[in-house]
Amino acid sequence: MRLFLFLMCFFTFSLSANTFAQQERVSLNMTGVTVKMLLDEIQRQTDLHFIFNTEQTNQLGKVSVDVKNETVENVLKRLFEGTDLTYSFRDNIIVVKRRVESAVRQDMFQIVGKVTDEKKQPMPGVTVRLEGSTVGTATNSKGIFTLMLPVRKGVLEFSFVGYKTQKVSFTEITKDTIRVMMKEDIQSLDEAVVVAYGTTNKREMTGAVSVIKADEIKGIPSPSIANLLQGRVAGMDITNMSGAPGGGGTAIVIRGYNSLDVEQNRRYSNPLWVVDGVPLNSFTSPITGTNLLADINPDMIESIQVLKDASSAAIYGSRAANGVIIVTTKKGRQNQNATFSVNISQSWNILPELPTVTIGKGERDFRLKALRSGPSKAYLDPETNRYKYPTSNREVFDTKRGSYDYFFTPTSYNSNGLVLQDSLNSFYNNATNFFPIYYEKGKITNANIQTYGGSDRMYYGMGLGYYDESGVLRGTGFNRIDLNANMNVIPVRKLNVDLRLNATLTNRKRGEKTQGMGSAPIVETVPGDPYELSSLNPGEGSAVWNDVLEKLKGTKEKNRSVRIRTNFKIGYDVLDGLNLSTSLAADYSIHRRNYFQPSYLDEHGFSQTVGETGINLMVLNENLLTYQKTIKENHNINVVAGFSYQYDQVEYNGGSAQNSPSDKIYYSRPGFPVLGELNYGYYSETVAFQRYISDMEEKTLISYFGRLEYNYKKKYLLSASFRRDGSSVFGKNNKWGTFPSVAAGWTFTEESFMNRFTDWLSFGKFRASWGRSGQHFEQSFLALGLMESGNAHQGNSTLEPVWEGGLYNDDLSWEETDQYDFGLDLDLFNYRLGITFDYYYRYTDKLLWAVDLPGNYNGYTGQWRNAAAISNEGIELLIKYEILRTPNFYWKVSVNGARNWNRFEKSYNGKDISVGIIGKPLNDIHAFPTAGFINKQDEMPLYFNTQGVGQYLYFDIRTDNFYQPGDYKFIDTNGDGKIFFDDMVYMGSALPTISGGIVSEFRWKNFDLNLSMSYQIGRHMVNTTCKNSLATNDNTNLLHPLLLNLNKITFWKNPGDNHADYARLQIDNNTMIYSGMVIDREVEKVNLLKLKTLTIGYNLPDVVIRKLKLGQVRLFVSGENLLTFSNYSGIDPETVDISTGMDYGKNYPLARKYTLGLTVKF
DSSP: OHHHHHHHHHHHHHHGGGSSGGGOEEEEEEEEEOHHHHHHHHHHHSSOEEEOOHHHHHTTOOEEEEEEEEEHHHHHHHHHTTSSEEEEEETTEEEEEEHHHHHHOOSOEEEEEEEEOTTSOBOTTOEEEETTSSOEEEOOTTSEEEEEESSSSEEEEEEOTTBOOEEEEEOSTTTTOEEEEOOBOTTOTTSEEEETTEEEETTTOOSOEEEEEGGGSTTOOOSOHHHHTTTSSTTEEEEEOOOOTTBOOEEEEESSOOOOOOSGGGGGGOOEEEETTEEEOOOBOTTTOBBGGGGSOGGGEEEEEEEOSHHHHGGGGGGOTTOEEEEEEOOOOTTOOOEEEEEEEEEEEEOSOOOOOBOTHHHHHHHHHHHTSSOOBOEEETTTTEEEOOSSHHHHHHHOOSBSBTTBOSSOOOOHHHHHHOTTOGGGOOOOOOHHHHBOOEEEEEEEEEEEEEOSSEEEEEEEEEEEEEOSBTTOEEEEEEEEEEEEEOOSTTEEEEEEEEEEEEEEEOSSOOSSSSOOOSSOBOOSHHHHSOTTSOOTTSHHHHHHHHHHTTOEEEEEEEEEEEEEEEEEEEETTEEEEEEEEEEEEEEEEEEEEOGGGSTTSOOEEEEEEEEEEEEEEEEEEEEEEEETTTEEEEEEEEEEEEEEEEEEEEEEEEOOSOTTOOSOOTTSOSEEEEEOSSOEEEEESEEEEEEEEEEEEEEEEEEEEEEETTTEEEEEEEEEEEETTSOTTOOEEEEEEEEEEEOGGGSGGGGGGTTTEEEEEEEEEEEEEEEOOSOSSGGGOOEEEOOOBTTBOOEEEOTTTOOOOTTOOOEEEEEEEEEEEEEETTTTEEEEEEEEEEEEEEEEEEEEOOSSSSSOOEEEEEEEEEEEEEEEEEEEEEEEESSSEEEEEEEEEEEEEEEEEEETTSSOBTTBOBTSOSSEEEEBOEEEEOOSGGGSOEEEOTTOOEEEOEETTOTTSOOOTTSEEEOOTTOSSEEOGGGOEEEEESSOSEEEEEEEEEEETTEEEEEEEEEEEEEEEEEOHHHHHHOOBTTTBSSOOBOSOGGGOOBOOSTTOTTOSBOOOOOOSSSOSSSSOOBGGGEEEEEEEEEEEEEEEEEOOHHHHHHHTOSEEEEEEEEEEEEEEEOOSSSOGGGSOTTTOEEOSOBOOOOEEEEEEEEEEO
C-alpha cells in the first residue's frame, strides 16, 4: 500500500512540468541540414509528431540550429520566421503549412467514409488513422466515420482485431466517397491473446493457451460463464452436477483431476480465475449456496483465455496448479465513436424427463408381494447345529423362531404392513405421482444495456445487466443485477489511469431450506419429499395436502449477496517501451441469509429464526515494470518484473433465536427471551433460546515475479518466468516457495528449406515447456495448530485442542505441481485447416491429507501433512476446418478431444488410503463382487465357527440372514466366512478417460447458426435410484415410491434365471441386496454426448437498418441441453457426482431451455 501511494505521488510531481506540448525542451546542434532532418530530431527528443509537406519545407533549403534546453515553441518561431510557413499545436501534433492556406482555410479538412465487412454489414469500432501520425478516430455503430485532417491528401489506415489492415489513399475529391471493406484475417496469428501480466499472439506463443471469444457464446443466457465453456476447450472437462439457478456443483477440470477434495472450496480441482488481471474468489458460499462465478455477467465478456500448461500459468505461483482461466471484459477503444446497445431475451425452461414411477395399486401389490416372498429370517436348528430358514408358517408357529411370511409372525411389532392391507382407508388408497407437483416450467428474463466510446485521451465502457431465473423445481430461483464500468484516461503525456468497477446484487431461492448455520450444500439437491412419499398418500388438492402446504408456506428464507470488485491502475511510460505501473484491487462480497420457521412446525411449539452473515475480502496491490524492445527488426524482447501483496479476510457472524411472541415476526428483537424451559413431565430442562457464533480468519501472500520473452524473427522463441511466494498459511519452515518455468518454440515454416511446402503448409510451430506451480490450502491457521471450544465447566467456557487434526506442523507446505508439455501447431491449405496437438505430464506432490498418528501418548489422533502424490498424463487434439469460406457462405467445424491418464502415485506410508489406490485413478468406485445368482443352497460354502455351528455366507454379523437361492452369489474376497466392506473391490473411476466437444459456426448472408456439443467417455457410475426404490424393509423402508416401470424388469424366480435383472423379490432384511450395498453388476461404464447449445440468428438487411437509422438489429433463438445420447440407465449422467460416481437421483436436474432474443445497436 505504501508503495502504491509513493508511486502515485511520484507520477504527479514528475509530470507536472510537461503539461503542455509547447513547453517541451530540446538541445540541438545541427548545421546544414534539411528542415525534415531537423523536425525528425525534435521528434526523437520529444513525444511530439509533425505533419508537413516535404516539398514545401525543402524550399527553405539547408538550415542550422544551435540551442540548449530551448522550448520547441521558440525553436519553431526562429525556424519559420520570415518564411511563408507557419505551424500550429494540436495536443502533441504540430501541423506545418503555408501561411496563405492558414489565412484562407481556417478549418481543417473533413473526410467522411463507411466501413463494412465482407457481408456488407457495418463494422463499428474500426480504428481509422492518418498514416504516419496519431490523428485518428473510430467508426460508429453504423460503420461511419468522420475525421478532421490537417492535410488534403494522404493515406488512411483502417485496423480492427481479427481483420487485415487496409490502407486507402484520399484527396479532396474523395473526401466523402470512401468505402472500405474489411477482410477477415483468416490466419489470426497476430491477434492479441491475453496471458498473465500481458498479451501475446498465436505466432509468438510458447505455452498451451486456448481462446474463446464473446461471439462464440452470445445469445445463450446463463447464470454462470462456466456452463457456456463446456466442450469448447481441449483438455478442459466441465461437468454440471446441479442445475440449481445460481448454485454450485460445476466441476471445471483442466488436464485431469488434481485434488483429494479435503477442503470445500478446493473441491473438483477447480482452477484459478482471473478477471481483468485480478484473481477472483470463485467458491460456493456456505451461507447462501450461491456460486461466486454467477456474479460474472457473460454478456459483458470480451474473451476468455485458458492457460493449461505450467509455462503460461506458473507466474501465478502457488495458486496455479489446477490451471488458470483469464476473463477479459468489454471496454471502450481509443477514438471510438459512442455506441449504445440493448439486448433482451426471454427463456422458457422445462424438465426434459421426470422419473418413472409405479403408483397406486401397482406399488401396493409390489410391496405386499415382497413381504410375502418367502423366508426372511433364519434360526439355529438344534438338531443339525446349523442355521436354516423355515419352510412354512407352521414351522414358524411351532418353533417360535425365524420368519416365513411377514404377516404371520409370533409377535406383531410393526403396523406399517397393515397400511398396505387397509385398501379401504381413503387416506392410503391413492395413486399420487408427487414429481409433477414439485416441478414446474421455469422462466429466464435477461436484459443488458451497454455503451462504449472514447476519444484520443479517454475511453470508457458501461453496462447494466439484469438476469432473473425461476427454476424448474418449485420455490427455487436466482436473480442478479450487475453494473460494470471501466474508464481509461491519459491526463498528461505518458501517463495512463485505468479504473474498473463491478457491482453485483444477487438473490437466491433454495429448494431445501435448512435450520443449521453455514450448511448450504455445494451441490444442491432436490428436497427428499418426492423420493420419500409413497404414492398411496393423498396428493395435491386433498385436504391433508392443502393443510400441510399452508403450514409450510410459513417457512421463510432469504439469501442475498452483494459484491463489489474494483481495480485502480496507474501506468507511466518511463522510456520508449518501458512502462511502470501500480494497481490497487479489491474484491468484497457479503452473503446474508435469514431463515424463519413458525411455531406450529416445531414439536415444542417454538418458532425459530436464523440469521447469518459472511464477508469475504481480498485486497491486492501489484507493481509492474514492463519493457518491450525490437532490435534491428529481428530481435524482439519482452520483460515483465513485479511485486505484489495480497490480503484475504473471511468473517462470519451467525445467530439463532426461538420462541418469538408472534409468527409474524421473522427476526430476533431486543427483549425476546434468552433462556427457556422444556418440561418433559418427570423432569425439565433449561435451554438457550438465543445463540451466537462468530469467526474471522485472515492471511497474506507476498510475491515477486518476472518473465523474459525473446524471439528471433518470430522464428526461434524462448520464454522463462520466475515467481517467489511467501504465505502466512504455511509452516514456519516453508514460508516461501519458488515457482520457475521455461518454454521454447520453433516456427519451422519460417525456415527457407520449408518454402517448397508453402502451397499447402501455411504455418507450423513446435512448442516445449516445463514449469512448477503450486496450490494453497484454504484454512489460514492449519500449520499453527487448531483449538476449539470444549465442554463448559461450572458455567465457564473452555478450550481444547482439535484432537483429530489440530496438531501444529512447522513443515506444512503448498501442494507442488511439475508439468511438462510438448505441442505442435499447424495451419494448412491457406489456414483453412488448423491442428493443435499437445502431450503433457503433470506430477503433483505434497498433497494435503490428514494422517493418522500411531499410539495414544498425546491425545492427538491425526495431523495434517503433505502426504500424497497424483499424476496426470494425457494428449490433446484440436482440429478446426473451414468447410466454406466466401463472403456469403462461411462454415467452420471444430472438434477437440483429450485422453487423460489419472493416477494416485503415492501416500505417506506407501499404502492405499481411503481416497486413493496406488496406481489407480482417483474418485474410485468399489463394489461387492458377485458370480451371478445362487441357484442351489449347496453352491455356497458352509462355514463352522469354534462352537461347531454351521453357517452359510452372510452379511456382517447377521447370521440369521444368510444368502439363499435367488440371492446374488457374493464372493468372499478375504475368505473370512462373511460379506463385509473389506470384501469390496475396485471397479473403476467416476472420472472420464476421454472428454471433448464439437463446435460448428455457420453463416449464410444475414443468417447464422452456431451449435456446441460436449462428450465424455469412460465414466463409471452407479444408478442406485431404481434398486433403492425396490428395497422393502419392514421397519424403516416400507412406504416409499417405486421409481421404475415394473413391466420392464425381471426378478430371479427359479433356478436357471441367470439373466434376470434383479435378485429374488424379498424383504430387504439385513442382507443389503436392495439397499446399502454397491454390487459389481450395478457399476456402469458410461459414455455421454450432449447437444449443449444451439443458436440461430438473423441480422436485418443493411437497407432496412439504414432506414431505421440503427447500427444493427439481430433476432435470435437458442436452446440449451437439447439432446442427450448415452448408454446410462439413469436420467442424466452429467448430474452424477464426479467425485463419487453415485447417482441417488436427487441432484437438481439440468433444465432444457428455449430462448427468444433481440439485440439492437444504435
